[in-house]
Amino acid sequence: xxxxxxxxxxxxxxxxxxxxxxPNMLYLVSRSITQGRRAGVISLGGVAxxxxxxxxxxxxxxSVVFVAVPELYVAxxxxxxxYLGYLAWTALKPGGISVFxxxxxxxxxxxxxxxxxxxxxxxxxxIAIMYLSLIPxxxxxxxxxxxxxxxxxxxxxIAVALTVNLTIVLAAGTVSGFLARRPGWLRTQRYVMGxxxxxxxxxLALDTSAxxxxx
Numbered sequence: 001x002x003x004x005x006x007x008x009x010x011x012x013x014x015x016x017x018x019x020x021x022x023p024n025m026l027y028l029v030s031r032s033i034t035q036g037r038r039a040g041v042i043s044l045g046g047v048a049x050x051x052x053x054x055x056x057x058x059x060x061x062x063s064v065v066f067v068a069v070p071e072l073y074v075a076x077x078x079x080x081x082x083y084l085g086y087l088a089w090t091a092l093k094p095g096g097i098s099v100f101x102x103x104x105x106x107x108x109x110x111x112x113x114x115x116x117x118x119x120x121x122x123x124x125x126x127i128a129i130m131y132l133s134l135i136p137x138x139x140x141x142x143x144x145x146x147x148x149x150x151x152x153x154x155x156x157x158i159a160v161a162l163t164v165n166l167t168i169v170l171a172a173g174t175v176s177g178f179l180a181r182r183p184g185w186l187r188t189q190r191y192v193m194g195x196x197x198x199x200x201x202x203x204l205a206l207d208t209s210a211x212x213x214x215x
Contacts, residue, residue: 002152006138010153013134014160017126020196024127027120028165032172035107040169042110046117048162053122055154058131059147078205085205088198130157 018025024047032040108116121127135157139149 002149003140003143006140006149006153007156009138010135010156011160013130014157015164017130018161018164020126022126023120023124024165025168027117028169029172031108031113032169035113037170037172039108039110039113040172041166042113043117044162044165044169046114046119047121047165048158050118050121050124051127051154051158051161054127054131055151055158058135059150059154082201082205085198085201088194088201 028040028043028047031043131154135153136150138153139146143149
């Protein structure tokens with residue numbers, strides 16, 4: 001029903017997206033470092049629900065709206081590119097702070113941790129772009145069961161994203177401590193993160209492809 005190539009393709013796209021620092025990673029790392037792994041895992045629960053919301057809404061045909069109103073699709077894409085560009089500047093500007101740099105953040109309740117994880121993911125332009133323009137490219141209308149294909153491919157993305165994010169949550173404190181003892185590495189990590197965000201922002205801004213109607 002879903003070709004192996006499609007599954008692998010979505011897995012690679014998901015891996016590339018989750019390894020590119022963005023709002024989800026920034027939030028999960030900050031909470032894990034300042035409030036502990038448990039807080040990071042609770043926040044990740046909210047992020048997971050956000051993925052499920054995108055998966056459900058997208059496969060019910062939201063992308064058709066972007067096909068019918070291409071100007072809205074372009075606006076969303078450019079807004080996402082601008083947001084990523086802002087995050088890149090935040091990391092690269094003089095005095096910028098690494099995602100793994102310890103920061104003083106007031107502790108949140110479990111309910112707020114979960115809610116903020118959910119909201120952060122729902123407002124994450126990377127995830128919106130992925131569900132609305134990337135994953136649908138791997139759906140084959142000729143294979144039938146388009147809705148089921150979309151759900152399966154989306155589930156692959158969710159599995160990859162949650163696995164990587166959970167690893168980041170569990171390792172954030174260790175990585176932060178390691179980098180804190182090596183300021184040079186901390187700066188390098190910040191520059192790499194900022195450059196990756198900037199490259200992604202430029203790629204999204206220059207991309208002229210139209211959204212797919214396959215889902």
